[in-house]
Every structure is written in C-alpha cells, then in structure tokens.
Amino acid sequence: MDCREITVFKTSEKYQRHPWELARVEILFSLIREHISSQSTILDIGCGDGYFLERVSGFLPDTKLIGVDIKLDEGTKEYFKQNPRVSLYRSFEDMLGDGKIVKASIDAVLLLDVLEHVEDEVSMLEGIVKSKAVNDKAVFLITGPAFPALFSLHDQWLGHCRRYTVKQLSDTIEKSGLRVVESGYIFPSILIFRAIEVFFEKLGLVFQKEKKGIGGWAGNDFINKVYKNTLVGEYKLTAFLRKIGLKLPGLSCYAICCNK
16 A cells, blocks of 8 residues: 555545455465565565555564565554564665664565655665665565556556556666566456546546545455455466466566576
C-alpha cells in the first residue's frame, strides 16, 4: 500500500486490506522464497506500514527483518516493538548508522513499488547495491507499475514518476550493477480494467474525484476472500504458462536480481 493510501486507510475504521494487497504478499513471497533461507536477513525499502514485513515474519519465523521508509510513523514503530525480529528506520542512512546492522548481513533486498517514486532510480539502486551492509550474494526483488501508456491521474496522485515495461525495468536494474535472473508481469486481469479506465480518462470521460486508492477498500470478508483467491489462482496459472513459453502482460512487473 502506497503512503498516500496508508493515510486514507489509517484515518478510517471501516476500510480493510484490499484483496490485491493480500494476494500480492503471497505472490511476491512465492517469487522470492526459493532464493532465501529460513534464517535470512531481509531488508524492505519503502516498507510503508510494515504489512509485508509482518506477513513475511509469519511465513519465516527465524528471519531477521528490517524496514526503511521516509514516512514511517510512530504508530507503526510502536506496533512492531512487540516483534524483536523487526527493526524499522526512517532512512537508509539511519539504518547504516545503527550498530545492529553489521557488514554484509543483509541477504535479501525488497524494493516493492518504490523505484517509480524516485527521479534518479539508478543512483538510488547503485547506493543500495554498493552498501557495506548488503551481502555480495544478496538477492533483490524489485517491482513496479507496468506500461508507460497506462500512466494516469492515479499515478500522479500516488507521486509516480513513471511506469515500466519489463525491459525498461530490467535495463534500469542492469545499469545499477545488478543482473536480472527472472522477470515478468503479474495481475493480468486487473490490467484490462486499468486499461479501460485510462482509455476513458484520456477521452475526458473520467473526471478527477476524491482519491483513496486501495486504502479506501471497504469490501466484506466474503468478497475479499474470493477476490484474493482469484488473483492468487491467476498467478499460479500464469506462472505455469510462463514455464511453457507463454508470457502474459500484467498491471505490475517484477524482476529478481543479484550482483553481476
């Protein structure tokens, strides 16, 4: 969930986690699971309210988890005090200055829908790759919104600088000194609805309204479960199709990378 969406989510008691976010956790964890051990140290840059870290903490009870977000609030820090395996910081520099983070201790780095917010994403990524805290054999999981043609009012509201094709995301990653070992798209069905929305927006038939994003989701438990399971099932199908050479486009793109 983006920082703007988190603000909406936290200022209302009725909103629930969006099924997309629930499915996304399972999908992204399945993508990186085979690349990490049960005792890895995982760094989540742009961790938001720590939801992804919390879920990973449940999946891997022996991992050490680090979250960094410039908009980290006191409520989130207070909430995670009950989990001694999670450390939170407001900047990468604060993390490096903490004696808890030792040289080459980070085994996996997550940048989940982060790079699109940064003007010079290559320099940012280079700084992380070259950091003394990141293991030379660390795996990176990077995601971003897909297809520049779909850049919309929603992207502007979220503070996005761009959207990516898989090739564009891979090229950006390669420039930073990493090597892409796997890449692709996820959420093909949602792509269709977003494309229709953007089409009507460009015709001037969709007008700006109060933005809430996924932070404003108020579905019931049954709808959430069906929607989430549909997205996870769709991912499993597209993963199978990818293995036989059929790659479908999707609303998000991802890349799994390591040092060259």
